[in-house]
Amino acid sequence: MSLQKISRLVHTVRYLTFRQVAYRLYYRFVRVGLGQFRDITARSWVERWDAPAWSRLSTDDGVGFTFLGVRGGVRDAADWHSGQHSKLWLYNLHYLDDLNAIDIDKTPGLADTLIQNWSHANPPVVGNGWEPYPLSLRIVNLVKWHSRSDSRADVMLGSLASQTDALAQQVEYHILGNHLFANGKALVFAGTYLSGVQADAWLAKGLQILDEEVREQFLQDGGHFELSPMYHATLLWDMCDLVNLARRAQLPALMKRLPVWEPVVARGMAWLRSMLHLDGKISFFNDAAFGIAPDFEHIQGYAALLGIPDAAGDVLPSAFLNTATGYAVVTPSAGVKAILDLAQVGPDYQPGHAHADTLSFELSVFGQRLVVNSGTSQYGEGPERQRQRSTGAHSTVEVAGQNSSEVWAGFRVARRARPSIERFDLAEKFICIQASHDGYRRLQGSPRHQRTWTFADDGLEVVDQLTCNQSVAVSRIYIHPDVTFLPEANGFVADMGEGKKVVVSMQGADQVRIVGSTWHPEFGCSVTNQCIEAVFSSCSLTTHIRWS
Structure with missing residues (x-):
C-alpha cells in the first residue's frame, strides 16, 4: 500500500468512534442464530394502521421490477441476489416498499405475492434480504401492511418475528447514522405490533436506540446531522411514522415520547422548507436526488393529518443561517432564492453521504432553478460515483485539481474542509455573506479559499479569493438543463422567457x-447541461450574475 493510501486511511479511521470499531470486529466473528416463534401473537391496537402513501409501485405482477431507473426480472430465488444488478437495486427489491405504495390496494393479490415470493426465496439468514438495513425497512413495511390488512396468520407473524430477531442481533452500531435510526424504528414497530416477552424486549431496545439517536441526529435548527436534504426528508417521514404509531397503538411507552417526537417533526419541516428551491423540490447538497425520499408536500400533508403545527405562515428574514447545520438561505427579491453551503462535513464519524461541496451554492431566479450542483445518480465505488462527490461536480472552486475534502471509495472521507463564517450582513440594499475554508491546507502554500456573496435586488456578485497563488484554480457554475447560456460581448446571456434575461460575467x-456536463436529478438518470468554467491563476476571481 502506498504512503498516500495509508495517509488517506489513517485520516479516515481517526474519526471513527470506539463503538464503531468494536462492533465492526465483533460482527466479523458472531453469527446470527434465530429463536423459535411458533406461538407469536399480535397486540390489539386502538386503531389499525393508516397513513398517506408517497411512493409508486415498482411492479404490477411481482416479476418485473423497476428501481433507480433500471428494469429487472425476478423469476427465481437466484434473481433476488443477481450480480446483474447493483447492491442498491437489490436492496430496493428486498425492502418490499410496494406493500405501502400508492395503488397497492387496487392491485388484488400483489401484496400477498410479494410477501410469499420473498419468504420462499430468502430462507434465514442468507443473502441481501437478511442484512440489517433491508431488514429494517422491510419489517416496518410488513407491520404496516399486516395491521392495515388484519393479516395475522401464524406463519406470517412467525416470519416477522424471525426477521426482527435477526435484526436485533446485528444492529448497525458499526455504521451508526441513519442506518442505526432505521434499526431502532424497525424494532419499535415490530415490538409494538407483536406481543410477548421477546416483543417487549425488542420494543425496549428500539426505544433506547431512538431516544439516543433522535436527540443526536436532529439538530437544534431542525436539520438532520448527515446534512443531506434527501436523507432529512426520509427521516422526517420516519418521525411522522413514529408519531402515527404511538397514536394508533396507544402504548404508554410510545405516548410518553410524543412530547419529544412531535416538535422534532415541526422543526424538521421548517428546515426542509428552507432547503427547497422555488419549484418546491430539494436542493442538491451532499447525496441528494429526487424520487428517493418523499417530497416536502407529502411530509407536510402527513404532519397535517397528525395535527403537528406547520410554520408555513412565519415571516422569515431575507437572509438567515441554519446555525446548527450551516446552510444560509437568501431571498433578496421575489422569485429569487439562493442556498449557500457553509456547512461542516458531518457527522465526523459517519460522513458517508458527504460530498466535497464546501462553499458551493444553488440559485433560483424568476422562480426557476439556475445554478445547481450536479446531484447523485449512483452509489457504489465506481469512477462516476467518485466524480459526483468531487469538488469539480459542484458550483464552487477547485484548487490544483484536488477535492476540498478527501472523498474516496463510495462512502469515505479522509481530511475534511473546515469552513468559517466571517461575515453575515443584512443591509437595506444588499446582503453580504462571507466564509472561507481550509480544505486545501494540505497543498503547497496551504491555500485558503474565501468566498463572498453580495446580493442585490437584481443580481449577485461572487468574489473568490485564495491566500496563495501557487496553484491554478477553477471556479465552476453548473447550470440547470432548462437554461441555455450563449456567449456575448461581456460574458454569457440566457433568455429565461417572457423578456427575462440572466447575464454572467467574470473578471480575473x-x-x-x-x-x-451532466446533471443527475434521480438515481440512474443523467441529463445534459452546461457548466460555466473559469480558470484563474491569480488570487482573485469576481463573478457577476445579473437578472432583469
Whole structure:
C-alpha cells in the first residue's frame, strides 16, 4: 500500500468512534442464530394502521421490477441476489416498499405475492434480504401492511418475528447514522405490533436506540446531522411514522415520547422548507436526488393529518443561517432564492453521504432553478460515483485539481474542509455573506479559499479569493438543463422567457468557457447541461450574475 493510501486511511479511521470499531470486529466473528416463534401473537391496537402513501409501485405482477431507473426480472430465488444488478437495486427489491405504495390496494393479490415470493426465496439468514438495513425497512413495511390488512396468520407473524430477531442481533452500531435510526424504528414497530416477552424486549431496545439517536441526529435548527436534504426528508417521514404509531397503538411507552417526537417533526419541516428551491423540490447538497425520499408536500400533508403545527405562515428574514447545520438561505427579491453551503462535513464519524461541496451554492431566479450542483445518480465505488462527490461536480472552486475534502471509495472521507463564517450582513440594499475554508491546507502554500456573496435586488456578485497563488484554480457554475447560456460581448446571456434575461460575467480569469456536463436529478438518470468554467491563476476571481 502506498504512503498516500495509508495517509488517506489513517485520516479516515481517526474519526471513527470506539463503538464503531468494536462492533465492526465483533460482527466479523458472531453469527446470527434465530429463536423459535411458533406461538407469536399480535397486540390489539386502538386503531389499525393508516397513513398517506408517497411512493409508486415498482411492479404490477411481482416479476418485473423497476428501481433507480433500471428494469429487472425476478423469476427465481437466484434473481433476488443477481450480480446483474447493483447492491442498491437489490436492496430496493428486498425492502418490499410496494406493500405501502400508492395503488397497492387496487392491485388484488400483489401484496400477498410479494410477501410469499420473498419468504420462499430468502430462507434465514442468507443473502441481501437478511442484512440489517433491508431488514429494517422491510419489517416496518410488513407491520404496516399486516395491521392495515388484519393479516395475522401464524406463519406470517412467525416470519416477522424471525426477521426482527435477526435484526436485533446485528444492529448497525458499526455504521451508526441513519442506518442505526432505521434499526431502532424497525424494532419499535415490530415490538409494538407483536406481543410477548421477546416483543417487549425488542420494543425496549428500539426505544433506547431512538431516544439516543433522535436527540443526536436532529439538530437544534431542525436539520438532520448527515446534512443531506434527501436523507432529512426520509427521516422526517420516519418521525411522522413514529408519531402515527404511538397514536394508533396507544402504548404508554410510545405516548410518553410524543412530547419529544412531535416538535422534532415541526422543526424538521421548517428546515426542509428552507432547503427547497422555488419549484418546491430539494436542493442538491451532499447525496441528494429526487424520487428517493418523499417530497416536502407529502411530509407536510402527513404532519397535517397528525395535527403537528406547520410554520408555513412565519415571516422569515431575507437572509438567515441554519446555525446548527450551516446552510444560509437568501431571498433578496421575489422569485429569487439562493442556498449557500457553509456547512461542516458531518457527522465526523459517519460522513458517508458527504460530498466535497464546501462553499458551493444553488440559485433560483424568476422562480426557476439556475445554478445547481450536479446531484447523485449512483452509489457504489465506481469512477462516476467518485466524480459526483468531487469538488469539480459542484458550483464552487477547485484548487490544483484536488477535492476540498478527501472523498474516496463510495462512502469515505479522509481530511475534511473546515469552513468559517466571517461575515453575515443584512443591509437595506444588499446582503453580504462571507466564509472561507481550509480544505486545501494540505497543498503547497496551504491555500485558503474565501468566498463572498453580495446580493442585490437584481443580481449577485461572487468574489473568490485564495491566500496563495501557487496553484491554478477553477471556479465552476453548473447550470440547470432548462437554461441555455450563449456567449456575448461581456460574458454569457440566457433568455429565461417572457423578456427575462440572466447575464454572467467574470473578471480575473485566465480563461472562461462553457463546457458540456451532466446533471443527475434521480438515481440512474443523467441529463445534459452546461457548466460555466473559469480558470484563474491569480488570487482573485469576481463573478457577476445579473437578472432583469
